[in-house]
Amino acid sequence: MEFTCKEYFKVGKCEGEKLVDGETMPLVLQPPETNEKRDLESLIVGLKRNKEWFEEMIVKNSAVLLRGFNVGNAEDFNEIVETCGWEDIRYVGPAPRTHVHKRVWTANEGPLSEFIYYHHEMVLIKEFPKKVILFCEVPPPEGGQTPFVPSFRVTERMMEEFPEAVKDIEEKGLKYTFTALSNNDTSSMRGRGWEDAFGTSDRAEAERRAKALGMDMEWLPNGGVKTILGPRSLTRVFDGRKGRKMWFNTMVGMHGKELSSATMADGTEIPEKVVRRCGEIIEEESIQFKWEKGDVLFLDNLALLHGRRPSLPPRKVLVATCK
Numbered sequence: 001m002e003f004t005c006k007e008y009f010k011v012g013k014c015e016g017e018k019l020v021d022g023e024t025m026p027l028v029l030q031p032p033e034t035n036e037k038r039d040l041e042s043l044i045v046g047l048k049r050n051k052e053w054f055e056e057m058i059v060k061n062s063a064v065l066l067r068g069f070n071v072g073n074a075e076d077f078n079e080i081v082e083t084c085g086w087e088d089i090r091y092v093g094p095a096p097r098t099h100v101h102k103r104v105w106t107a108n109e110g111p112l113s114e115f116i117y118y119h120h121e122m123v124l125i126k127e128f129p130k131k132v133i134l135f136c137e138v139p140p141p142e143g144g145q146t147p148f149v150p151s152f153r154v155t156e157r158m159m160e161e162f163p164e165a166v167k168d169i170e171e172k173g174l175k176y177t178f179t180a181l182s183n184n185d186t187s188s189m190r191g192r193g194w195e196d197a198f199g200t201s202d203r204a205e206a207e208r209r210a211k212a213l214g215m216d217m218e219w220l221p222n223g224g225v226k227t228i229l230g231p232r233s234l235t236r237v238f239d240g241r242k243g244r245k246m247w248f249n250t251m252v253g254m255h256g257k258e259l260s261s262a263t264m265a266d267g268t269e270i271p272e273k274v275v276r277r278c279g280e281i282i283e284e285e286s287i288q289f290k291w292e293k294g295d296v297l298f299l300d301n302l303a304l305l306h307g308r309r310p311s312l313p314p315r316k317v318l319v320a321t322c323k
C-alpha cells in the first residue's frame with residue numbers, strides 16, 4: 001500500500017526491526033521533519049484523519065511504533081487510544097494490573113526480574129483483544145524490552161520440523177490446567193489467589209464465572225483450585241491475515257510448570273523435545289527494540305505473541321486492550 005500520510009507521519013527505523021515476509025516489523029511512524037508537528041495535538045489530528053489507514057498499517061505490519069511524539073503520561077496515552085475508536089475490552093487473566101486512568105492500566109506488575117513468557121493476550125479466554133497498545137512512560141535503564149513474535153512463523157517452522165506431532169496435536173487439541181492458590185494461603189507469594197482472579201470469594205460464584213469463560217474447576221484440599229481448559233486449538237486462522245496459521249496457544253508457557261500444564265486433550269503428553277524446540281523457535285523469531293520515553297506500540301494480537309524481558313528498575317509501561 002502507498003504511504004499516504006506524509007503530512008502527519010514519516011516512516012522511521014528502529015534498532016531491532018526485522019523484515020518478515022516483505023513487511024517491516026515494527027513499522028516506525030515518526031513526526032515529519034518540522035518540529036512543531038511533534039506535539040500531541042497534531043498526532044491526534046493525524047490519527048483522526050487517517051483512522052482507516054492507520055488500522056490497515058497495524059494489520060499489514062502486525063506492529064506499529066509511534067516514536068518521537070510528545071506523549072507524556074496516561075492522560076495523553078488515553079487520548080490516543082480513544083482517538084483510534086476501537087472498543088475497550090476488559091482484561092481477564094492471572095496478571096496483577098492496576099487501573100491508572102480511563103482505558104489505561106499498568107502492564108503486568110509481576111516482579112521486574114522475571115521474564116513474562118510470550119503469549120497472545122488472553123489467548124485462553126473466549127473473547128480476546130484484537131489490539132494491545134503499550135505506552136512507555138519510564139523506559140528501563142537496562143532490559144525490559146517487549147519482544148514480539150510473528151505467530152505464523154512459529155507455525156511454519158514447527159510444521160517443517162515436527163509435521164507429525166503438529167498434526168497429532170492439531171487433531172486432538174490441547175488441554176491446559178492452571179492452579180490458583182487461595183488469597184488466604186499465606187505460604188505462597190505466587191500469582192493472585194482465585195478470589196482475585198474470579199472477583200469473588202464465593203466458590204459457587206467462582207465456578208459459574210469460570211464456566212462462562214469455558215473453564216472447569218476442581219477444588220483442592222489446601223483451599224486452592226485447579227482450573228481445566230480444553231480442548232483448545234493449536235493454531236487459528238483469522239480474517240484479513242493472509243490466511244496465515246497463527247500459533248494461537250500457550251503450550252510452551254504452560255507445559256510442565258509448577259502451577260500449570262499443557263497436554264493433548266485426550267491426556268497424551270506432548271513430547272518434551274517438541275516443547276523445547278518450539279521455545280527455541282519462538283525466541284529465534286522474536287523482534288525487540290529498546291523502549292524510549294513516549295513510545296506507543298500497537299500490536300496486532302491476532303498475529304503476534306509478546307512478552308517482557310527481565311528489567312532493571314525503574315520501568316513504567318502502560319497498556320490498553322481493544323476489540
Ligand SMILES: [Fe+2]
Pocket residue numbers: 119121306
Ligand atoms: Fe501481555
